[in-house]
Amino acid sequence: MTATITSIAAASAAYVPPPAPVLVSTLPTGAGADVHVYRDTDGSLSSECTGCGEYAWTLRVTREFAQEHAGACRRRPRPLAA
Template structure:
C-alpha cells in the first residue's frame, strides 16, 4: 500500500487577506555633514540621521543612499562616478 498526498486548494477569503504593510520612512536627517562636488558639477549632500546612520542625496542623478557605516566613503564613491549635471528645480 502506498501513501498518497492530497492537496486541496480553497479560494482566498473575501476582503483583505493580510494586514497592510507599513511604508518605510527614512530617519529624520538632523545634521548636515557637508557636500561633495560630482564630476558633472552637481552636489552630494551628506547627513547624519537621528538614528546615527548616514544618508546622502545627489542633486545630479537624484540618488538617495543610506548606510549604517559611520564613514562618508559611500558618498565619495558616488561623487567620483556621477556625471550628471545638476537638475533644475521646478518652480
Template structure:
C-alpha cells in the same frame, strides 16, 4: 456559559494628537561636488546613521553601511549635472 469578555470592557484607545509633529531633520555634515557640477549631500540622521542625496542623478542612499567614503565614491563617479 458566560464568556469572560462579557465582563472585561475593551481598553480605551489612545487619543490622536491634534497636530502632526514631523520627525527631526537630519543634519548636513558634508557637501561633495561631482565632476558634472552636481552636489552629493551627506546627512547624519537622528539615529546616528548617515545618508546621502545626489542633486545630479537623484540617488538617495541610506543603509547602515553608508559612510563618507561611500558618498565620496558616488561624488567622484556621478556624471549627471544638477537638474
C-alpha cells in the same frame, strides 16, 4: 470586543515629527552636481545626489561611500522646481 476610535485630528495633534537630519558635508561631482551627506537622528548617515537623484541610506553609508558616488556620477544638476 470593543473598538477604539481615534479621530485623525487628535492623532495628528499628538504627532511630533523627528528632528531633521543634519547636513555634515557636501561633495562636488565632476558634472557640477553635489552629493549631500546627512547625519540622521539615529546616528547613521544618508546621502543624496543633486545630479542623478540617488538617495542612499543604509547602516553602511560612510563619507567614503558618498565620495565614491561623487567621483562616479556624471549627471548635471537637476533644475530646481519652480
